[in-house]
Amino acid sequence: MLEFISQPWPWYVAGPVIAFVMFGLIYFGNSFGMSANFRNICSIMGAGKSCEFFDFDWRKQMWNIVFVVGTVLGGFIASQYLMDSNIVAISDSTITELSALGVENPGVGMMPESIFNFESLLSTKGLIMIVLGGFLVGFGTRYAGGCTSGHAISGLSDLQPASLLAVIGFFAGGLLMTWLILPSILSL
Amino acid sequence: MKYFKYLILGTVFGIVLTKAELISWFRIFEMFKFQAFHMYGVIGSAVVLGVIITQYIKRTKMKSMSGDPIEIAPKKFSYARYLIGGTIFGLGWALTGACPGPLFVQVGNGYLVMLVAIGSGLLGTYVYGLLRNKLPH
Numbered sequence: 001m002l003e004f005i006s007q008p009w010p011w012y013v014a015g016p017v018i019a020f021v022m023f024g025l026i027y028f029g030n031s032f033g034m035s036a037n038f039r040n041i042c043s044i045m046g047a048g049k050s051c052e053f054f055d056f057d058w059r060k061q062m063w064n065i066v067f068v069v070g071t072v073l074g075g076f077i078a079s080q081y082l083m084d085s086n087i088v089a090i091s092d093s094t095i096t097e098l099s100a101l102g103v104e105n106p107g108v109g110m111m112p113e114s115i116f117n118f119e120s121l122l123s124t125k126g127l128i129m130i131v132l133g134g135f136l137v138g139f140g141t142r143y144a145g146g147c148t149s150g151h152a153i154s155g156l157s158d159l160q161p162a163s164l165l166a167v168i169g170f171f172a173g174g175l176l177m178t179w180l181i182l183p184s185i186l187s188l
Numbered sequence: 189m190k191y192f193k194y195l196i197l198g199t200v201f202g203i204v205l206t207k208a209e210l211i212s213w214f215r216i217f218e219m220f221k222f223q224a225f226h227m228y229g230v231i232g233s234a235v236v237l238g239v240i241i242t243q244y245i246k247r248t249k250m251k252s253m254s255g256d257p258i259e260i261a262p263k264k265f266s267y268a269r270y271l272i273g274g275t276i277f278g279l280g281w282a283l284t285g286a287c288p289g290p291l292f293v294q295v296g297n298g299y300l301v302m303l304v305a306i307g308s309g310l311l312g313t314y315v316y317g318l319l320r321n322k323l324p325h
Binding site: 035069071 | 191193194195196197198199200201202203204205206207208209210211212213214215216217218219220221223224225226227228229230231232233234235236237238239241242245250252253254256258260261262263264265266267269270271272273274275276277278279280281282283284285286287288289291292293294295296297298299300301302304305306307308309310311312313314315316317318320323
């Protein structure tokens with residue numbers, strides 16, 4: 001059991017657990033949608049004073065904020081106590097390709113640590129990947145009315161055509177970035 | 189205390205996102221390069237089980253824990269907002285290697301620089317709020 005917990009979990013464990021989390025939130029009378037928390041936090045920070053989109057009673061969304069706090073806690077617990085190694089078992093072809101693109105230590109740690117650190121915020125590459133990337137995530141998810149949890153998991157589970165369209169958009173953007181734009185950014 | 193169950197559920201979600209490497213930038217790159225089945229298996233199995241759960245809730249008119257009828261709001265259909273907004277998110281997803289949930293879990297994993305990504309995500313959401321009435325939906 002302990003050995004199972006400390007190994008990376010396979011997809012057929014992770015997928016059902018995520019479906020269970022979605023069910024839990026629905027059963028508690030709410031819904032599964034992480035990006036809504038960006039809007040909630042904007043509202044908590046007082047954005048409602050300057051923009052009516054954020055002028056709502058965020059206290060009613062407190063359950064979702066607490067859920068987010070839980071995800072940070074879960075990330076901490078898993079990384080501190082439940083991980084055997086810091087190697088992410090990506091495929092050999094991914095490692096080869098990332099090395100060719102100049103990414104250091106592909107598969108070591110959760111992300112390329114030579115890019116995702118505070119010092120690299122002073123570089124063009126770091127600014128694009130961290131700051132611009134975050135901005136696009138915040139802007140795009142709210143524009144699309146949801147992210148992977150709200151559209152790809154909850155929306156597709158409810159067979160919503162709008163969510164299918166959104167997921168097609170997610171992949172269009174992701175493929176465009178990964179195949180055509182990212183190689184130039186990584187070489188900066 | 190009424191929020192405690194959300195804390196537990198969030199913690200479970202944070203653990204599974206970490207343990208299955210779903211918060212990994214490398215996994216997102218690999219997914220968009222179609223070099224492994226892992227991410228597709230996760231999303232696919234979550235959706236297959238999710239469809240069964242959602243249909244079961246609707247057909248049995250299941251009540252929530254507090255005894256109220258469960259309402260799953262349908263999403264209003266249009267083209268522009270889902271395709272344009274979705275594509276913009278996708279570009280950011282491939283850059284940061286994270287959708288909104290994983291951004292927070294990465295912070296929990298000790299990648300504190302992702303607080304900056306969350307900060308600019310908040311700014312992105314705020315700018316959307318300002319431009320919302322001028323954008324096609």
